[in-house]
Amino acid sequence: MAVNFKDLxxxxxxxxxxxxxxxxxxxxxxxxxSVSISSKARINEGAIVPDFxxxxxxxxxxxxxxTGLINSVIVSIAxxxxxxxxxLPAAYIFVRYRFIADKHLFFWFLTNxxxxxxxxxxxxxxxxxxxxxxxxxxxxxxxxxxxxxxxTIWILASFLASIPREIDEAALIDGYGFRGLxxxxxxxxIRPAIGVAMxxxxxxxxxxxxFASVLTSAVAKTIPAQLLTALGKxxxxxxxxxxxxxxxxxxxxxxxxxxxxxxxxxKGFTFGRL
Amino acid sequence: xxxxxxxxxxxRDMFHDYRFRDAVLRSITFAGAALGIELPLGLGLAYLLxxxxxxxxxxxxxxxxxxxxxxxxxxxxWLLMARRNGPVGMIMNWLLGGxxxxxxxxxxxxxxxxxxxxxxxxxxxxxxCLAAVSGIDESYVISARTEGATRWQVFRYAxxxxxxPPLTFIALLRLIDALKIFDEVYILTGxxxxxxxxxxxxxxxxVGLEQWIIGYASAMSLVFLFTVLILSWAMLMVLTGGRGLIx
Numbered sequence: 001m002a003v004n005f006k007d008l009x010x011x012x013x014x015x016x017x018x019x020x021x022x023x024x025x026x027x028x029x030x031x032x033x034s035v036s037i038s039s040k041a042r043i044n045e046g047a048i049v050p051d052f053x054x055x056x057x058x059x060x061x062x063x064x065x066x067t068g069l070i071n072s073v074i075v076s077i078a079x080x081x082x083x084x085x086x087x088l089p090a091a092y093i094f095v096r097y098r099f100i101a102d103k104h105l106f107f108w109f110l111t112n113x114x115x116x117x118x119x120x121x122x123x124x125x126x127x128x129x130x131x132x133x134x135x136x137x138x139x140x141x142x143x144x145x146x147x148x149x150x151x152t153i154w155i156l157a158s159f160l161a162s163i164p165r166e167i168d169e170a171a172l173i174d175g176y177g178f179r180g181l182x183x184x185x186x187x188x189x190i191r192p193a194i195g196v197a198m199x200x201x202x203x204x205x206x207x208x209x210x211f212a213s214v215l216t217s218a219v220a221k222t223i224p225a226q227l228l229t230a231l232g233k234x235x236x237x238x239x240x241x242x243x244x245x246x247x248x249x250x251x252x253x254x255x256x257x258x259x260x261x262x263x264x265x266x267k268g269f270t271f272g273r274l
Numbered sequence: 275x276x277x278x279x280x281x282x283x284x285x286r287d288m289f290h291d292y293r294f295r296d297a298v299l300r301s302i303t304f305a306g307a308a309l310g311i312e313l314p315l316g317l318g319l320a321y322l323l324x325x326x327x328x329x330x331x332x333x334x335x336x337x338x339x340x341x342x343x344x345x346x347x348x349x350x351x352w353l354l355m356a357r358r359n360g361p362v363g364m365i366m367n368w369l370l371g372g373x374x375x376x377x378x379x380x381x382x383x384x385x386x387x388x389x390x391x392x393x394x395x396x397x398x399x400x401x402x403c404l405a406a407v408s409g410i411d412e413s414y415v416i417s418a419r420t421e422g423a424t425r426w427q428v429f430r431y432a433x434x435x436x437x438x439p440p441l442t443f444i445a446l447l448r449l450i451d452a453l454k455i456f457d458e459v460y461i462l463t464g465x466x467x468x469x470x471x472x473x474x475x476x477x478x479x480x481v482g483l484e485q486w487i488i489g490y491a492s493a494m495s496l497v498f499l500f501t502v503l504i505l506s507w508a509m510l511m512v513l514t515g516g517r518g519l520i521x
Contacts, residue, residue: 014322018333021319025336028393031361032343032351046359094520103518107507113450114502116475116495151447155402158439158519159409192405193440199401207344224344240350247347254342258335265405266326 029251036245043240056241060249068226071137073253075222076205078141083148083201084194090149091156092186096168106157109150117210128215137220140212144205151204152197159193160186195264202257206250223250284493293469294494297477298501304473305452307384308391312448313441315392316399320407334404338397345394349461352390356462362386376463380470383463387471390458395451399444406440407433442513446506453502474498 035043039053094106124143125134133139163186171181187194212225221229227246288294319337323330340348355362356376366374366382373379376386410433418432456475459465465472478498482491510518 018322022333022336025340025393025396027361028348028351028355029336029339031355032347035351035354043354046357046364047354048359048361048364103520106520107510107518110446110450110506111503113447114454114506115499116454116456116478154443154447154519155440158443159405161439161519162409162436189409192408196401196405200398203341207342209344209346224346227344228346240354243347243350247343247351250344250347251339251342255335255339258338258342259331261401262331262334262404263326265401266324266330266408 032244033248035240036248038241040241053241056245059242060246065223065226065246065249068221068223069249071220072206072222072224072250074137075140075144075220076202078137079144079148079205080198080201082141082145083152084198086145086149087152087156087197088194091153091160092182094153094157095160096165106153109153112147112150121210121214124211125214135216135219140215140220140222141205143211143215144208148201148204152201155197155200156190156193159190163189192265195261198264199257199261203254206254280489284490285497287490288494288497293472293477294474296469297472297474298498300471301453301455301473301475302505304384304388304391304455305449307388308395308452309445309448311388311392312396312399313445315396316444317403317407317441319396319400320403324404324407334400337400340394341397343394345457346461348390348394349458352386352458352462356386362389378467380467383467383471387459387463390462391452391455394458395448399448402440402444403437406437410436438513439519442510442519445513446509449506449509450502453505 031047034050035047036056037052037054038047038050039055042051042053094102128134128139128143131139133142167185167189168181171185176184206222207224208222209224209228212222213228216222216225223246227243227250319333323334343351352362354360357363358367363374363376370382374382376382414432414436415428418428423431454475455473456479459471459473460476460479463471465476474494478491478494481487481494
């Protein structure tokens with residue numbers, strides 16, 4: 001009985017802790033939703049309890065939000081697919097093969113993320129205009145690749161690095177070709193990493209605001225850039241309601257993706273390794 | 275205004291610029307605080323939520339949800355929440371006996387900024403940790419248990435070595451992003467009270483885009499870039515025992 005009691009106590013503490021964490025993380029999300037359905041006067045009073053004013057939501061359903069949403073979906077899904085297609089082989093090569101200055105090249109990739117985007121924006125704008133890529137979806141996708149591919153390579157490589165080399169050797173000795181080795185052994189082993197990498201690639205394209213507002217004007221504008229423009233129109237910093245509504249709209253597709261990514265990540269290796 | 279070559283003038287100025295030095299130190303302190311909370315919290319949550327179940331999936335989604343908001347929205351919402359009549363303001367006032375003042379008290383401002391960052395980015399560290407923990411090869415764990423290792427020893431010697439590379443990656447990413455933080459803090463505190471939450475990105479912006487001293491701002495960006503570079507490199511070397519992520 002004593003052991004059971006101890007287990008029960010641990011379980012209860014665990015549940016209380018998780019409920020506490022969930023509540024803390026939910027509070028700002030609830031508050032954002034609450035602000036989005038509160039009138040201006042109610043927002044000034046605190047907006048903890050909304051008064052179900054739908055004006056902000058009507059305001060953000062204007063025509064250009066629809067194009068923004070479509071653009072966002074196209075750009076972020078293309079980024080996700082392209083980044084993964086490029087970085088999977090690259091990460092494998094970085095982990096398994098040695099070549100001149102490989103470590104330096106690998107670290108240099110990450111430095112792409114260190115400089116503030118403002119530094120890059122002007123040269124990008126000029127080159128993209130010259131190439132006719134400005135204000136096109138492909139232009140935006142290409143620009144995001146520069147920042148996303150290094151991150152996805154790092155994610156995949158960090159997971160690949162913990163897979164022992166013996167697995168490759170065993171598979172090759174057993175008569176599998178390189179293709180068999182890669183698709184039958186390596187890919188299933190880094191399934192969780194692929195889930196995370198896809199989520200990262202999608203996330204950064206989906207929430208990126210600065211490049212989206214510099215490299216597009218009307219045709220290829222994504223939702224966050226649209227948000228910035230809309231806030232600029234109504235004088236942002238004052239109009240909290242529409243900002244909250246638009247912010248809330250942007251997280252909805254992510255929720256579905258998250259649920260799916262989680263299943264991909266936690267599949268777990270019940271079969272062990274070889 | 276003539277265009278003249280000033281040599282190392284800007285870099286010499288930086289040595290005497292206390293505002294620059296303090297802003298860099300603040301950024302580093304902030305990154306340390308953010309990393310110090312987000313990594314253990316993310317790893318702990320990953321261990322608690324590693325088993326597949328509906329409740330675990332829901333909590334996973336909740337914790338990762340904030341990463342999906344654009345940073346500008348987050349700054350605005352936290353500004354509303356930290357007011358006296360907002361939810362965070364109310365809870366903090368209840369905890370601190372009505373003295374909570376994020377716009378006047380340095381410690382409270384820092385607490386709010388760090389809390390905002392933890393809320394925003396723990397989801398990311400948590401997802402990477404979750405993937406790392408789900409990828410642990412159980413055979414090591416089982417043999418360690420058979421040898422009679424305690425739970426801590428199992429974690430330290432059987433599980434931890436396997437999850438070091440992903441942890442290194444997410445620590446580096448969070449370090450870089452935390453040092454670069456701008457939007458949220460700028461909207462929430464505007465660098466105040468006084469200059470107490472002014473991070474280096476905000477100082478560079480003030481000098482470059484408000485005082486229009488582009489040369490000095492560029493020089494500071496460069497020095498800051500190298501600071502980030504050296505810190506990341508040092509962190510990579512410490513976490514991987516000097517080997518780097520790829521051998």
